[in-house]
Amino acid sequence: MSDWLPKSAAGKRWLGLAPSYFVIGIFMLVPMIIMGVFSFLEPNPYGGVKPVGSFAAYVKIFFEYDLEDQLVFNPGYINIIFRSFQLSFGATLLCLVFGFPVAYYITLQPENRRNFYIYLVTIPFWTNLLIRTFAWIIILGRGGVIETPLLATGIIEKSLRMMYTDGAIAIGLTYSYLPLMVLPIYASLEKLDFRLLEAASDLYANRFEVMTKVVIPLCKPGIIAGCLLVFIPCLGAFIAPNLLGGGKKLMLGSLVQFQFASARNWPFGAALSMLLLSAVVIVLIFYARAAKNRAAMEGSA
Amino acid sequence: MSDQMHQAAANKGKKMLPVGHYRGLGAWTIVFFIFLYLPIVVLVFYSFNANRMVMNWGGFGIDWYLKAFQNDDIQKAVWNSLIVATAATIFSTAIATIGALVLARGGNFRGKTVSLGLITLPLMVPEIVTAVAVLIFFSAIGMNWGLGNVIIAHITFCIPFAFMPIRARLEGMDTSMEQAARDLYASEWETFRYVTVPLLMPGIVAGAMLAFVISMDDFIITLMVGGAGSTTLPVYIYSMIRRGLTPEINAVCTVLLFVSIAIVTAYWVVSKKSQTDTVH
Numbered sequence: 001m002s003d004w005l006p007k008s009a010a011g012k013r014w015l016g017l018a019p020s021y022f023v024i025g026i027f028m029l030v031p032m033i034i035m036g037v038f039s040f041l042e043p044n045p046y047g048g049v050k051p052v053g054s055f056a057a058y059v060k061i062f063f064e065y066d067l068e069d070q071l072v073f074n075p076g077y078i079n080i081i082f083r084s085f086q087l088s089f090g091a092t093l094l095c096l097v098f099g100f101p102v103a104y105y106i107t108l109q110p111e112n113r114r115n116f117y118i119y120l121v122t123i124p125f126w127t128n129l130l131i132r133t134f135a136w137i138i139i140l141g142r143g144g145v146i147e148t149p150l151l152a153t154g155i156i157e158k159s160l161r162m163m164y165t166d167g168a169i170a171i172g173l174t175y176s177y178l179p180l181m182v183l184p185i186y187a188s189l190e191k192l193d194f195r196l197l198e199a200a201s202d203l204y205a206n207r208f209e210v211m212t213k214v215v216i217p218l219c220k221p222g223i224i225a226g227c228l229l230v231f232i233p234c235l236g237a238f239i240a241p242n243l244l245g246g247g248k249k250l251m252l253g254s255l256v257q258f259q260f261a262s263a264r265n266w267p268f269g270a271a272l273s274m275l276l277l278s279a280v281v282i283v284l285i286f287y288a289r290a291a292k293n294r295a296a297m298e299g300s301a
Numbered sequence: 302m303s304d305q306m307h308q309a310a311a312n313k314g315k316k317m318l319p320v321g322h323y324r325g326l327g328a329w330t331i332v333f334f335i336f337l338y339l340p341i342v343v344l345v346f347y348s349f350n351a352n353r354m355v356m357n358w359g360g361f362g363i364d365w366y367l368k369a370f371q372n373d374d375i376q377k378a379v380w381n382s383l384i385v386a387t388a389a390t391i392f393s394t395a396i397a398t399i400g401a402l403v404l405a406r407g408g409n410f411r412g413k414t415v416s417l418g419l420i421t422l423p424l425m426v427p428e429i430v431t432a433v434a435v436l437i438f439f440s441a442i443g444m445n446w447g448l449g450n451v452i453i454a455h456i457t458f459c460i461p462f463a464f465m466p467i468r469a470r471l472e473g474m475d476t477s478m479e480q481a482a483r484d485l486y487a488s489e490w491e492t493f494r495y496v497t498v499p500l501l502m503p504g505i506v507a508g509a510m511l512a513f514v515i516s517m518d519d520f521i522i523t524l525m526v527g528g529a530g531s532t533t534l535p536v537y538i539y540s541m542i543r544r545g546l547t548p549e550i551n552a553v554c555t556v557l558l559f560v561s562i563a564i565v566t567a568y569w570v571v572s573k574k575s576q577t578d579t580v581h
Contacts, residue, residue, distance in 0.1 A: 135340030236427025
C-alpha cells in the first residue's frame with residue numbers, strides 16, 4: 001500500500017512538505033517577487049506594464065512633474081502614507097487601552113467562564129469584516145443610530161457629520177482588530193502566577209504598582225504580539241478607509257487598490273505595496289529581535 | 302432612603318478587594334462587549350425594516366429577505382462563494398495536514414523554521430499586498446481561468462488557517478497508541494490510516510472549518526483577483542453598498558453572519574472536545 005512512499009525519513013519529510021512549498025511558493029512567493037520587478041518597470045496606460053526599466057514609480061511617491069516638466073516635491077502621497085501610520089498607531093493604542101483591562105478581567109474569572117468569554121471575543125472576528133464595517137455606517141451615518149435620537153430630542157440641532165472622517169476610520173479599524181489585541185494578551189496573562197502579585201503586595205507595593213511593576217512587565221510579550229497583530233493589518237486596511245472614509249480619505253491599502261482598479265498605474269501600485277511590505281518586515285524584525293533578547297535574558301536569569 | 306444609599310456606598314468603599322482585583326474592570330468589560338456586539342445587533346435589527354431606506358424605520362417586515370432570496374445575482378454569488386470555499390477548504394486542509402504531520406512529527410531537521418515561516422507567510426503579509434501580487438502574477442503568466450484563479454488564491458491563504466489547529470492537535474497527541482499499533486504488527490500505512498488519522502480527525506475538522514469561514518469571508522483578494530464572472534457574495538455585498546443602502550444588504554449580511562457564527566460555534570465545540578480528549 002505504501003510502496004510508493006520514499007523509504008528514508010528525509011524523503012518522506014520533503015514529500016510531505018512539497019505541496020505546501022509548491023502552492024505557497026508559486027502562488028505567493030513568486031508573485032511577490034514579480035511584484036517587486038514590476039515596481040521597477042514603466043506603466044502601460046491600459047493597465048499592466050511595459051518591459052522598460054524605470055525608477056519612476058518610486059520617484060512618484062515623492063515628486064511630480066510640474067507644467068514645465070520639472071520634478072517638484074509633492075507631499076500628497078507622503079501625507080497619505082503618514083496618515084496611514086498615524087491612524088494605525090492610533091487604532092493600535094485604542095485597542096490596547098480598551099482591550100487590556102478586558103483580557104485581565106477574563107483571566108480573573110473561573111476557568112469554564114473564561115472559555116466562554118474568549119468565545120464571545122472571537123465570534124465577531126470570524127464574521128465578515130465588510131459586514132461589520134458596513135454596520136458602522138448605519139450607526140455613525142447621517143440619520144443613523146447615534147444621530148437620530150439626539151436630533152429627535154433636540155440635544156443636537158444638525159448632523160454631527162461623523163462619517164467620512166479620520167475618527168470614523170479609527171473607530172472602524174479599532175473595531176475590526178480588537179479581538180487580535182485581547183487574545184494574545186489573555187494568552188500571556190493566563191500563564192501569570194498570581195502569587196507574585198500577593199508577594200508584591202506583601203512587600204508594600206500598592207495596587208497601581210502591582211499593575212505597573214508586576215503584571216504589565218510579565219505580560220509584555222502578549223502586549224507586543226497584540227500590538228503587532230493589530231498594527232500590521234491596520235496599515236494595509238482597505239475596507240474601513242473605503243467605507244467609513246468615503247474613499248476620499250485614503251490610506252496606504254486603499255491607495256494601492258486604487259492604482260490597480262482605477263488609476264491603472266501598476267508599477268506605482270507595486271511600488272506602494274513594496275513600501276507597505278518593507279514596513280511590515282521592519283516591524284517583524286524588531287519583534288524578532290525583542291523576542292530573542294528576552295529569551296537571552298530569561299536564559300541568563 | 303438617601304441615608305441607606307450612603308451607607309451602602311460607604312460599605313462598598315470599605316470592603317477590601319483582593320490583590321490583583323481592580324474596581325470597574327467588570328463594567329469596562331460590559332462596555333467592551335456592547336461595543337463588540339452593538340454593530341451586529343443593529344445590522345440584524347435593520348434587516349427587518351420594511352422601508353426602502355436602511356436608516357428610516359418603516360415597520361417590521363421580512364420582505365427584504367424574500368427579495369434577497371429571489372435575487373438571481375445574489376444566488377449566483379452564493380453559488381460562487383460555496384464553490385470557491387469548498388474547493389479551497391478541501392485542498393488547503395489536505396496540504397496543511399501532511400505539512401503539519403511532517404512539522405509536528407518529523408523531529409528537528411534542517412529547514413524546519415523556514416518551512417514553518419513559509420506556511421505561515423500568508424498570515425504575515427498584508428492582505429492587500431497578497432491580492433496585488435497574485436493579480437500581477439496571473440496577468441503576467443496570462444492565466445485566466447475565472448473562478449479557478451480565485452480558487453487558487455484562496456487555497457494559498459487558507460493553508461495557515463487549516464494548519465494551526467491540526468498542528469496544535471498533533472502536538473497534544475501522544476504517540477503511545479501509534480507505537481502500540483506498530484507493536485501489534487500494523488504496517489506503517491495501517492497505523493496511519495487506522496490510528497493516526499482517527500485521532501487527528503478533530504484537528505482536521507477544526508482546520509477545515511476555519512479554512513471554510515476564512516474563504517467565505519474573504520473580500521479584498523477576491524475583489525482584485527476575480528474577474529467579471531467570478532463575483533462571490535462579499536464582493537457582491539460591496540457592490541450593493543456602493544449602489545445605495547437598502548435593507549436587502551442587511552438581510553444578506555445577516556444570513557452570512559449567522560452562517561459564520563454557526564460554523565465558528567461548531568469549531569469551538571469540536572476543538573474543546575479535542576482538548577478534553579487529549580488530556581485523557
